[in-house]
Amino acid sequence: MTEKTEKHLSEKFYDAMKGLEPRYPDKKALILPALHQAQKEYGWLPKEVLAEVAQYIGVHEAQIREVASFYTMYNLKPVGKMHLKICTNVACCLRGADGLMEFAEKKLGVRCGETTPDGLFTLSEEECLGACTTAPAMMANDDYVENLDIQGLNQFIEKVKHER
Amino acid sequence: MSAETKTLFAQHFWKDSNRTLEHYLTAMNGYESAKKVLGSMTPDQVIEEVKKANIRGRGGAGFPMGMKWSFIPKNSQKPKYLVCNADESEPGTCKDRQIIRYTPHLLIEGLIIGSYAIGCHHAYVYIRGEYVREAELLNAAIAEAYAKGFLGKNVMGSGFSIDITVHRGAGAYICGEETGLLNSLEGKRGEPRVKPPFPAVSGAFSCPTAVNNVESIANVPHIIRLGGEEFAKLGKIDKSGGTRLISLSGHVNKPGVYEAQAGSMTLRQIIDEFGGGVWKGKKLKAVIPGGSSSPVLTAEEVDVVYDVEPLMKIGTMMGSAAIMVIDEDTDMVKLLLRITKFYAHESCGQCTPCREGCHWMESLLHKIVHGEAKPGDIDLLVDVAGNIGGKTLCALGDAAAMPVQSFVKRFRSEFDAYVKGQKSHA
Numbered sequence: 401m402t403e404k405t406e407k408h409l410s411e412k413f414y415d416a417m418k419g420l421e422p423r424y425p426d427k428k429a430l431i432l433p434a435l436h437q438a439q440k441e442y443g444w445l446p447k448e449v450l451a452e453v454a455q456y457i458g459v460h461e462a463q464i465r466e467v468a469s470f471y472t473m474y475n476l477k478p479v480g481k482m483h484l485k486i487c488t489n490v491a492c493c494l495r496g497a498d499g500l501m502e503f504a505e506k507k508l509g510v511r512c513g514e515t516t517p518d519g520l521f522t523l524s525e526e527e528c529l530g531a532c533t534t535a536p537a538m539m540a541n542d543d544y545v546e547n548l549d550i551q552g553l554n555q556f557i558e559k560v561k562h563e564r
Numbered sequence: 565m566s567a568e569t570k571t572l573f574a575q576h577f578w579k580d581s582n583r584t585l586e587h588y589l590t591a592m593n594g595y596e597s598a599k600k601v602l603g604s605m606t607p608d609q610v611i612e613e614v615k616k617a618n619i620r621g622r623g624g625a626g627f628p629m630g631m632k633w634s635f636i637p638k639n640s641q642k643p644k645y646l647v648c649n650a651d652e653s654e655p656g657t658c659k660d661r662q663i664i665r666y667t668p669h670l671l672i673e674g675l676i677i678g679s680y681a682i683g684c685h686h687a688y689v690y691i692r693g694e695y696v697r698e699a700e701l702l703n704a705a706i707a708e709a710y711a712k713g714f715l716g717k718n719v720m721g722s723g724f725s726i727d728i729t730v731h732r733g734a735g736a737y738i739c740g741e742e743t744g745l746l747n748s749l750e751g752k753r754g755e756p757r758v759k760p761p762f763p764a765v766s767g768a769f770s771c772p773t774a775v776n777n778v779e780s781i782a783n784v785p786h787i788i789r790l791g792g793e794e795f796a797k798l799g800k801i802d803k804s805g806g807t808r809l810i811s812l813s814g815h816v817n818k819p820g821v822y823e824a825q826a827g828s829m830t831l832r833q834i835i836d837e838f839g840g841g842v843w844k845g846k847k848l849k850a851v852i853p854g855g856s857s858s859p860v861l862t863a864e865e866v867d868v869v870y871d872v873e874p875l876m877k878i879g880t881m882m883g884s885a886a887i888m889v890i891d892e893d894t895d896m897v898k899l900l901l902r903i904t905k906f907y908a909h910e911s912c913g914q915c916t917p918c919r920e921g922c923h924w925m926e927s928l929l930h931k932i933v934h935g936e937a938k939p940g941d942i943d944l945l946v947d948v949a950g951n952i953g954g955k956t957l958c959a960l961g962d963a964a965a966m967p968v969q970s971f972v973k974r975f976r977s978e979f980d981a982y983v984k985g986q987k988s989h990a
Contacts (some may be wrong), residue, residue, distance in 0.1 A: 431751030471734035
């Protein structure tokens with residue numbers, strides 16, 4: 401039973417949640433904020449972390465997994481240190497997003513949805529990011545990179561490699 | 565109205581220093597509207613003023629905002645909630661993002677006034693998960709407002725209390741649908757609810773709730789400042805007051821978020837005057853006028869006044885005022901495949917016609933593009949679309965069906981060319 405009581409989430413997580421608790425009439429409303437906060441600590445949501453979130457909220461683990469799996473931003477598998485999500489929706493597509501995806505796949509040597517063997521990059525396709533007037537755009541972890549072209553994408557990837 | 569007051573937002577955009585409380589107080593009559601409302605108006609008077617303003621909801625459905633507020637029951641003993649929809653997920657739309665980035669205090673002040681009008685003491689801003697930085701900026705602005713006593717207990721000595729909490733989504737188009745959003749706020753999968761009951765009766769946490777778009781709420785301080793009638797007059801067409809923020813993207817020289825008085829421009833004028841015309845000197849082929857779910861228009865149809873009713877008359881819609889411009893070189897069949905793929909990906913899976921139908925449409929379009937289609941497949945595609953629209957709990961089904969129906973209707977020959985083998989996937 402020692403495993404069950406072992407904490408995976410930090411004090412910071414519990415402090416953040418305590419701050420949010422009075423802002424909602426129902427603790428279950430903290431599920432999304434809790435998953436965001438947990439993912440911030442781990443980069444993804446391992447099984448033990450989902451279980452701990454469930455314990456904190458007071459629901460069955462399956463309920464947390466059911467919610468987490470509905471949303472694309474919760475990583476149920478590990479991702480690279482830099483998660484590139486290239487938008488290929490209409491506005492970006494009209495301004496060359498397909499070429500960007502092809503380039504990124506070649507440059508990183510992985511297919512869309514995969515992580516580089518060194519764990520540095522994960523490449524994903526993203527649906528509309530709401531950056532349509534600065535298309536094409538991508539998300540690089542929590543930040544937007546807009547008005548992209550192949551040259552800009554190449555530079556961005558090189559910079560990340562350089563700074564690793 | 566003088567010439568320089570014809571925009572309400574755009575003059576404050578694109579400059580980072582404009583988002584501060586100091587700028588809002590000194591250059592934008594900041595929190596004067598809230599002060600007036602809390603000091604001298606009844607909730608009913610506020611709703612009456614918003615009704616007079618003729619403001620239609622800016623999220624996509626275009627429902628009159630004052631009317632929406634008036635549906636909140638006054639005698640209910642339950643708490644009431646105002647929920648701001650900042651999910652901004654309809655492809656092509658990126659206007660709310662600019663409001664949050666550059667004029668966040670307009671949104672906060674609008675939330676104070678709206679909350680007072682409907683009797684809410686805790687408002688939520690549901691912001692799409694990808695807007696990480698925007699959520700940070702909004703939280704910073706909210707902290708500024710708390711520090712100055714514009715939020716919290718006894719706002720500006722009025723006795724009225726209001727809290728605002730920013731709640732981040734986590735990547736799901738369907739959470740832009742108001743009941744999907746409410747489920748997501750409650751910590752559930754963002755699956756739309758059966759209506760009725762409507763949110764005004766049973767919304768967030770089973771309490772009466774008004775859900776309004778960011779731009780709608782951010783207009784409320786303007787409505788109080790100008791007066792409902794003056795705000796209504798900004799609109800140059802019946803039943804549409806104020807201005808509209810337009811997200812103009814695709815094949816134009818100058819994509820951007822622009823602002824026009826409602827009904828004051830045609831679609832062609834917007835493309836030419838705001839967008840600087842079609843890029844690279846190309847000819848216009850088509851326009852998606854109101855987000856990717858709105859029925860596509862041909863180049864011959866763009867002399868229409870850009871507002872709710874004129875667009876409805878020609879069989880399309882204004883939606884969230886997201887215009888996507890398409891040049892002569894674009895393959896409409898492939899573009900439709902991309903749009904359909906999106907809706908198939910985003911269908912929440914609750915309703916069979918949408919869950920199955922979207923995938924069938926995507927699969928048929930895939931076959932057409934890859935030269936594997938049979939002669940009847942285009943008609944089958946349209947037939948499937950017809951069996952989704954109007955048969956689902958929420959509007960996602962319609963959103964997926966409308967592009968298919970309109971693309972095939974207006975650009976049929978391009979689909980035929982693929983099926984006949986005259987054109988193939990490069």
